Amino acid sequence: MTFSILAKDPETGALGGAAATGSLCVGGWVLRGDIRAGMSASQGASPSTFWGEDVLSLMRDGMAAPVAVSAVVDPDDGKEHRQLSALDRDGGSGAYTGGQNTDAKGSRVFKNGIVAGNLLTSESVLDAMQSAYETAEGPFAERLLTALRGAEHAGSDSRGLQSAALLIVSDYAAPLTLRIDYADHPITALEGLYKRSQTSPYVDWLSQVPTVKNPFRKPN
Numbered sequence: 001m002t003f004s005i006l007a008k009d010p011e012t013g014a015l016g017g018a019a020a021t022g023s024l025c026v027g028g029w030v031l032r033g034d035i036r037a038g039m040s041a042s043q044g045a046s047p048s049t050f051w052g053e054d055v056l057s058l059m060r061d062g063m064a065a066p067v068a069v070s071a072v073v074d075p076d077d078g079k080e081h082r083q084l085s086a087l088d089r090d091g092g093s094g095a096y097t098g099g100q101n102t103d104a105k106g107s108r109v110f111k112n113g114i115v116a117g118n119l120l121t122s123e124s125v126l127d128a129m130q131s132a133y134e135t136a137e138g139p140f141a142e143r144l145l146t147a148l149r150g151a152e153h154a155g156s157d158s159r160g161l162q163s164a165a166l167l168i169v170s171d172y173a174a175p176l177t178l179r180i181d182y183a184d185h186p187i188t189a190l191e192g193l194y195k196r197s198q199t200s201p202y203v204d205w206l207s208q209v210p211t212v213k214n215p216f217r218k219p220n
Contacts, residue, residue: 006041015170038065043118
């Protein structure tokens with residue numbers, strides 16, 4: 001029901017994810033992130049939010065992404081209807097796609113990132129999403145948004161799109177969690193929300209809130 005990307009920005013160390021789907025509320029269902037652990041995207045025909053949370057917990061304890069994915073997936077009797085991708089703090093990634101998810105489905109692992117999807121018009125959507133991210137320029141968030149656009153232009157979710165989301169976590173900045181839970185053109189709406197988040201007064205307020213590296217920050 002979804003296509004997603006998880007990536008690490010090697011320049012800043014930030015971790016991020018973006019996703020879009022032909023159903024409602026993709027941000028709440030799919031994306032999870034903790035800079036102390038990594039990123040996860042739990043999706044599929046019958047997605048488990050527990051998968052996304054549990055794989056982060058294992059990675060926070062030091063488990064590498066591929067091992068953590070296997071540990072979460074293996075005991076689940078419903079795993080054939082689910083899909084999980086994970087990215088650890090080192091940029092390592094792991095993925096699982098259950099066979100009962102609707103075609104086209106799959107994942108692509110690349111340096112410091114992973115893309116995954118199901119219910120796609122074709123697997124070329126995954127290749128286009130990866131290529132769009134790797135060739136994009138500009139801030140990390142904008143490259144993740146470009147990946148969503150690449151997937152959309154290559155065929156997208158076979159039902160069209162209803163929601164989109166962006167999540168970025170960092171040692172040095174507050175989490176950026178942006179969600180479009182329903183819209184006729186959710187990626188466009190998400191791009192607009194991102195641009196608004198980078199302007200005053202919101203961006204000024206973000207510079208004053210606590211971060212992992214400055215948890216006791218006081219307002220100026």
